[in-house]
Amino acid sequence: MLRLGGLALVAIALVWSWRATEFSLGGLATGAPAIARFVANMTPPDTTWEILKIGLKSGLLTLQIALLGTGIGALFAVLLGLLAANNLTPEWVHHPLKILLAIMRSIPILLLGLIFVGAVGLGGSPGVLAIAIHTIGNLAKLFADECETAFEGVWEAMDSAGANWSQKVRFAVWPQVAPQIVSLTLYRFEMNIRESAVLGFVGCAGIGYYMEIYRRSFNYPRVCTMVLFTMAIVLGVDQLSVQIRKRIS
Amino acid sequence: MTQRTTPVIRVEHLEVKYGRNVVLCLEQLRINRGEQISIIGPSGAGKTTLLRTIKGYVRPSLGKIEVLGLNWSTCNRATRRRVQRRIGLIFQQFHLVPRLTVLQNVLCGRLGSTHRWASLLGHFSSEDRQIAWRAIAEVGLQEQVHQRADTLSGGQQQRVAIARVVAQQPEVILADEPVSSLDPVLGAEVLSLLREVTRHHDATLILILHQPALAKQFGNRVVGLRNGAVVFDDPPSKLTDDRLEEIYHGHSPVPLPRGDSPADEPLALVGA
Numbered sequence: 001m002l003r004l005g006g007l008a009l010v011a012i013a014l015v016w017s018w019r020a021t022e023f024s025l026g027g028l029a030t031g032a033p034a035i036a037r038f039v040a041n042m043t044p045p046d047t048t049w050e051i052l053k054i055g056l057k058s059g060l061l062t063l064q065i066a067l068l069g070t071g072i073g074a075l076f077a078v079l080l081g082l083l084a085a086n087n088l089t090p091e092w093v094h095h096p097l098k099i100l101l102a103i104m105r106s107i108p109i110l111l112l113g114l115i116f117v118g119a120v121g122l123g124g125s126p127g128v129l130a131i132a133i134h135t136i137g138n139l140a141k142l143f144a145d146e147c148e149t150a151f152e153g154v155w156e157a158m159d160s161a162g163a164n165w166s167q168k169v170r171f172a173v174w175p176q177v178a179p180q181i182v183s184l185t186l187y188r189f190e191m192n193i194r195e196s197a198v199l200g201f202v203g204c205a206g207i208g209y210y211m212e213i214y215r216r217s218f219n220y221p222r223v224c225t226m227v228l229f230t231m232a233i234v235l236g237v238d239q240l241s242v243q244i245r246k247r248i249s
Numbered sequence: 250m251t252q253r254t255t256p257v258i259r260v261e262h263l264e265v266k267y268g269r270n271v272v273l274c275l276e277q278l279r280i281n282r283g284e285q286i287s288i289i290g291p292s293g294a295g296k297t298t299l300l301r302t303i304k305g306y307v308r309p310s311l312g313k314i315e316v317l318g319l320n321w322s323t324c325n326r327a328t329r330r331r332v333q334r335r336i337g338l339i340f341q342q343f344h345l346v347p348r349l350t351v352l353q354n355v356l357c358g359r360l361g362s363t364h365r366w367a368s369l370l371g372h373f374s375s376e377d378r379q380i381a382w383r384a385i386a387e388v389g390l391q392e393q394v395h396q397r398a399d400t401l402s403g404g405q406q407q408r409v410a411i412a413r414v415v416a417q418q419p420e421v422i423l424a425d426e427p428v429s430s431l432d433p434v435l436g437a438e439v440l441s442l443l444r445e446v447t448r449h450h451d452a453t454l455i456l457i458l459h460q461p462a463l464a465k466q467f468g469n470r471v472v473g474l475r476n477g478a479v480v481f482d483d484p485p486s487k488l489t490d491d492r493l494e495e496i497y498h499g500h501s502p503v504p505l506p507r508g509d510s511p512a513d514e515p516l517a518l519v520g521a
Contacts, residue, residue, distance in 0.1 A: 153344035157410075160304070161417050162334030162361015170369050171357050175348045 038220070045224035054210055055229040062206035063233055065127040066196035070189045072128070073135025078181065080136060081143025082169055087155075088147060098144070104137025109195050110202055117203040127204035131192050142184050143177070150176045179248050186241045193237050197230050207233075256315075257282050257421055257453050258303055263312035265298055265477075273298045273477045275312075282420075285444060285454040287468030287485075289461055291497050295477040296457045300423045303455070305333050317420060334361040337419035337452075339443070341426040343406045347399035351390055351409050354398050355381040358416030377416075384415035387446055404435040408442065415446050421453045429459055440467045461493055 083089050084097040109130055116126030154172040163171065200208020207226050214222040258280040265273035273295040280286060288296050301307040302314060305321045314321050319332045337358075345354050359377040360368055367373070373381075385394055388408040393401060398409060407427060414422055424443060428436030440456070444467055447454040458464040464471050465485040473481030473488075473496035481488065481496055 151344075151347075153340060153342055154346050157338065157340065157344035157413070158357060158360060160333070160336070160338040161358050161413070162330065163357070164365060167360045167365065167368055171346060171349075171360065175346050178348075 041220040042224040042227075044221065045228060046219070046221040047225065051222055051225050055207065055225050058200075058205070058207040058210050058226075059229040059233050061124060062196045062200070062208065062230070063193065063237070065124050065199075065204070065206055066131060066189065066192040069128045069131025069196070070135055070185065070192045073132040073192075074139055074185045074188070076132070076136045077139035077143055077185075080140040081181075082147060082173070084140055084144040085147035086144075087150070087152065088169065088173065094144070098141070101137050101140050101144075104133055105141070106137075107134070109134045110199065113199040113202045113204050122203050122205065124205045127196055127199045127206060130199060130204070131195055134195070135188055135192065139184060139188055143181055146177045146180045146184075147173055182248055183245055186245060190234075190238055190241055193234050197234075255282055256280060257317055259313075259315040261313045263302070263309050263314055265295070265302055265307055266310045267298075271477060273302065273309075275299075275477075275479055278472070278479060278482075280453060280455070282453055283448075283451060285447060285467065285469050286456065287464035287471045288455065288457045288474060289459075289464045289471060289481075289496060290474035294474040296474055297425055298477075299474065300425055300455065300457060303421070304336050304338065304423060305329055334417070335419050336421045336423060337414035337417045339407075339410055339414055339422065339424035339427045341429045343403075343410045345398040345406055345409055345413075348397060350395050350397055351385060351401070351412075352381060352394050354409050355384055355412045355416050358384070358413040361417065380418070381412075381416050384412040387415055387449070388412045388442060403431050404439060407431065407439050411439070411443060411446060415450065418450070419452060421455065422447055424454070424456045426457050426459060428463070436463070437466075443467075461488065464488075 080097060080101065084094045084101060086094045088094075112130035112133055113126055116129045120126050120129070150173045154176070155168055158168045158172045196204075196206055197208045197211075200206045200210070201212045203209070207230055211223055211226040211230075214220075214226065256279045258278070260275050260278040262277075263273065263275045264271055288299065290296050298307060302309060302321075303316055305316065309322065317332050317335055319328065321329065324332070346357065349357075356373050356377060359373060359380065363373055363377050382394075385391060388411050390405065390408055390412065393405065398406060401409065422443070427443065428439050431439060440463060443454065443456070446452075456464070456467060458467070465488055468485055471481065471483065471485050471488050472479060473492070475496055481492055483492075
């Protein structure tokens with residue numbers, strides 16, 4: 001009965017959204033020539049040395065922005081995640097912290113990018129800041145969840161041996177959660193590569209910035225080059241991450 | 250040796266409440282240095298509460314408890330932490346860190362005495378390491394020193410837990426059903442080991458045991474609890490079937506000594 005009701009609710013929600021968005025596959029069919037034209041305009045990609053150099057350099061920067069943003073974000077996320085775990089800290093510490101983290105991840109990352117471009121100007125830093133903030137909000141929550149599942153008895157055993165809070169965290173919690181923390185951070189890094197590229201659209205440095213410039217000047221072969229570079233980076237990092245995760249599990 | 254007769258634990262008119270329920274009510278209890286005590290009683294009799302009160306984790310609502318010369322109710326936090334470090338705990342579920350090696354687990358017993366900041370980086374002094382190695386040798390796990398704790402058998406895991414407590418160099422060892430998750434043969438081995446290391450380090454051992462036979466075998470004094478009160482406190486030789494019946498009546502010790510003893514018949518002891 002309950003399951004049927006749930007199914008009905010989902011169906012209603014879908015129809016409701018369908019009507020509001022006026023989504024239709026027919027539109028896709030009638031729009032097909034336009035898509036074909038767009039693809040035709042993009043090919044062949046611009047492979048002049050100058051453009052390849054821009055793609056490579058800015059692609060690397062996108063990667064570096066994601067790397068630094070993830071690094072800073074994960075570092076703070078570990079600290080805040082421990083403090084936000086309700087089995088490790090008193091209510092007055094973890095409760096407000098959980099709310100703060102929820103606020104941090106509720107702000108769309110592009111909005112964060114716009115805010116920081118306004119605050120610190122164009123370049124790499126606004127991207128790093130936006131990614132770091134969003135990563136903290138996201139990862140710290142996941143880390144806290146992870147800590148909350150850690151086996152409690154070990155904590156009591158360490159306490160009995162005279163360990164202080166940080167020692168208990170280091171020996172009773174950390175060894176239990178570390179593999180998950182590494183894995184979650186890698187996953188977030190993959191996500192951040194894509195975020196880093198898209199943040200270029202709002203003025204952060206990196207490959208997205210050039211994609212947006214070339215799109216505005218209708219230079220589609222160059223846009224295509226940038227898209228291909230982005231895809232290569234994303235796929236490369238995904239592969240690397242799969243390999244690392246295989247090792248640690 | 251006046252040391253021998255100094256009480257390490259002195260309880261007077263102690264009452265412990267959980268909410269409005271009195272779970273422990275002891276008129277008087279003295280435990281001297283070097284004693285090996287078995288605590289028995291039906292579940293809910295207050296055995297674990299007594300252990301936690303001795304460790305200073307549970308605050309009594311009334312009365313006085315002195316452990317290693319310190320009154321838990323009147324001392325400050327720092328002093329309490331310092332004295333608590335001299336009391337080791339052994340658990341039914343071992344509570345080892347699964348992903349750490351035997352050595353790393355045993356080194357955790359040094360956390361209260363070692364350099365705090367260095368330990369966070371995983372560094373322990375050579376003195377700490379020596380103590381840990383000796384403790385591992387004492388429980389006979391030299392071969393497994395670098396093996397991960399979660400690859401060991403249950404009996405071996407409890408040995409690691411014992412080594413960890415030995416490394417802590419406690420004066421009192423409290424063990425809450427240390428062998429309930431082990432099979433009987435392993436259980437007896439682990440209890441012998443616990444008794445040996447306690448003697449060797451001149452410590453005091455307090456065991457909660459579910460089987461009266463083991464309690465008689467491994468305690469030189471048996472304390473029987475029932476409804477939070479001491480109803481038996483004598484050498485094991487005085488623990489007759491009648492007295493056992495007094496402690497448990499209506500409840501059965503786990504597992505049943507004979508497997509089929511009805512509540513109205515005196516309980517028989519294995520090998521009694």
